[in-house]
Structure formats: structure tokens, C-alpha cells
Amino acid sequence: MIAAEVTLPRILVLASGSGTNLQALIEAARERDFPGQIVAVGCNRPGAFALERAAQAGIETFTVDHTGYDSREAFDAALLAAIMKFNPDVVVLAGFMRILTADFVRALKGKMLNIHPSLLPRYTGLNTHQRVIDAGDTLHGVSIHFVTEDLDGGPVIAQAEVRVDPSDTAATLAEKVQRQEHILYPVVIRWFCEGRIQLDGHQVLFDGAALEGPMRLGADD
Numbered sequence: 236m237i238a239a240e241v242t243l244p245r246i247l248v249l250a251s252g253s254g255t256n257l258q259a260l261i262e263a264a265r266e267r268d269f270p271g272q273i274v275a276v277g278c279n280r281p282g283a284f285a286l287e288r289a290a291q292a293g294i295e296t297f298t299v300d301h302t303g304y305d306s307r308e309a310f311d312a313a314l315l316a317a318i319m320k321f322n323p324d325v326v327v328l329a330g331f332m333r334i335l336t337a338d339f340v341r342a343l344k345g346k347m348l349n350i351h352p353s354l355l356p357r358y359t360g361l362n363t364h365q366r367v368i369d370a371g372d373t374l375h376g377v378s379i380h381f382v383t384e385d386l387d388g389g390p391v392i393a394q395a396e397v398r399v400d401p402s403d404t405a406a407t408l409a410e411k412v413q414r415q416e417h418i419l420y421p422v423v424i425r426w427f428c429e430g431r432i433q434l435d436g437h438q439v440l441f442d443g444a445a446l447e448g449p450m451r452l453g454a455d456d
């Protein structure tokens with residue numbers, strides 16, 4: 236009998252920095268039953284260590300340096316052209332630090348996810364860990380959401396919480412949050428590749444049913 240060749244969903248990861256979330260996805264994708272393949276890693280910063288991580292894993296990389304473009308629109312057009320060459324089924328933002336234009340987001344509607352270091356809708360934007368400390372919050376965490384033109388405002392799929400201790404600094408909080416990120420993102424990407432997570436308008440569907448709110452996952456930290 237001839238075995239049918241199975242083509243796994245194509246994952247393209249965008250990063251800007253260290254790439255520890257990329258590394259967690261690379262390691263998850265090595266598992267025999269992982270239902271996706273990382274086909275490329277793109278960065279907007281030529282020196283991003285995420286590029287080195289991808290290269291060491293034998294994954295194709297590309298760089299579109301945002302400083303080389305006169306406008307956000309021109310950068311986004313070049314980035315989208317580079318992405319589409321790989322025909323991805325999902326674009327995963329993993330520490331990708333550029334705000335994307337509405338046209339770019341529309342081109343990938345329902346196919347682009349982001350991981351954000353806060354319990355959205357609180358603390359969109361940057362410097363979330365310090366803002367949590369400054370506000371005296373005792374609970375923090377990470378959110379994974381569909382990307383829309385509304386910065387960090389897209390429908391939230393899953394979250395994981397971390398406790399904030401009085402002794403915490405932005406650095407120690409970042410470590411706590413990243414430990415949860417590295418658990419949560421591979422799980423959510425697995426589910427997306429299995430077709431269990433979909434975007435229906437502004438609603439997140441899980442196994443075909445609308446989520447009433449983000450799935451709370453992850454271990455206490």
C-alpha cells in the first residue's frame with residue numbers, strides 16, 4: 236500500500252530579539268506528533284539572536300530591516316511579500332516588536348497570532364512588567380491573541396497567570412512570565428495547527444464553540 240504523504244500546516248515565525256519563544260516552538264515542533272512545521276523565521280532586526288536559533292535548527296531565515304524603509308507602509312509591504320513566498324498557514328509573532336498596519340493585518344486575518352506579556356486587556360503596548368509593579372498589582376501573566384489592527388486588542392485565545400511578589404522586579408517578573416510563555420505558546424500553536432482554534436468575526440472558536448473568555452492555562456508561578 237502506498238502511504239499518503241501528509242503536508243503539515245506551515246508555520247512562519249516573526250521575531251525581533253532573543254527568540255526564547257521561538258526556541259520553545261522549535262523544540263515543540265521536534266515532537267513526533269506535532270501537527271505543524273516551522274518553514275521560516277523572519278526578523279526586522281539583522282542582529283536578532285532569533286536568527287541564530289533558527290539557523291542552528293536548520294530553519295530558513297530572512298530579514299526585512301525596518302530602518303531601511305521610509306514608511307511603516309513600505310516596510311509592511313516588503314515584509315508581507317517576504318512572508319507570502321513561504322505560503323504560511325499561520326504567522327506567529329514571537330517577540331516581534333513592530334506595530335503592523337491595517338493592510339498587513341487584513342492580509343493575514345485569522346492567520347496571525349501574538350504573545351503579549353500581560354493579562355489583556357490590561358497593559359497593552361510596551362514595558363508591561365514595570366507598569367504592573369508601578370500599579371501595585373498582585374497578578375500578572377501572558378496572553379495569546381489573534382492579531383488585529385487594534386494594537387494588542389485582538390480576540391484573546393488563552394492566558395496564564397503569575398503572582399507578583401513584593402520582591403519582584405521587572406526582570407524577575409519577565410522571567411516568571413516567560414516561563415509561562417514557553418509552556419503556553421506551543422500548546423496554542425499545536426491546537427491552531429490541528430484546526431481547533433479559529434477566528435469567527437471577533438469571536439474565538441475552540442472545537443467549533445465560541446469561547447466566553449480566554450482559556451486560563453499554565454502552571455502557577
Ligand SMILES: Nc1nc2c(c(=O)[nH]1)N[C@@H](CN(C=O)c1ccc(C(=O)N[C@@H](CCC(=O)O)C(=O)O)cc1)CN2
Pocket residue numbers: 328331332333334335336337340349350351352360361381382383384385386387388389
Ligand atoms: N496591528 C498590530 N500590530 C502588532 C500587534 C497587534 O496586536 N496589532 N501586536 C504587536 C506585539 N506587541 C505587543 O505584544 C507590540 C510590539 C511593538 C510595539 C511598539 O510600540 N513598537 C514600536 C517600536 C518599538 C521597538 O522597536 O522597540 C513601533 O512599532 O513603533 C507595541 C506592541 C506586534 N504588532
Ligand SMILES: NCC(=O)N[C@@H]1O[C@H](COP(=O)([O-])[O-])[C@@H](O)[C@H]1O
Pocket residue numbers: 250251252253254255256257329330331332350351352360361413416
Ligand atoms: N509587546 C510585545 C512583547 O513585549 N513581547 C514579549 O517580548 C518577549 C520576547 O521574548 P523572546 O524574543 O525571548 O521570545 C516575550 O516575553 C513577549 O511576550
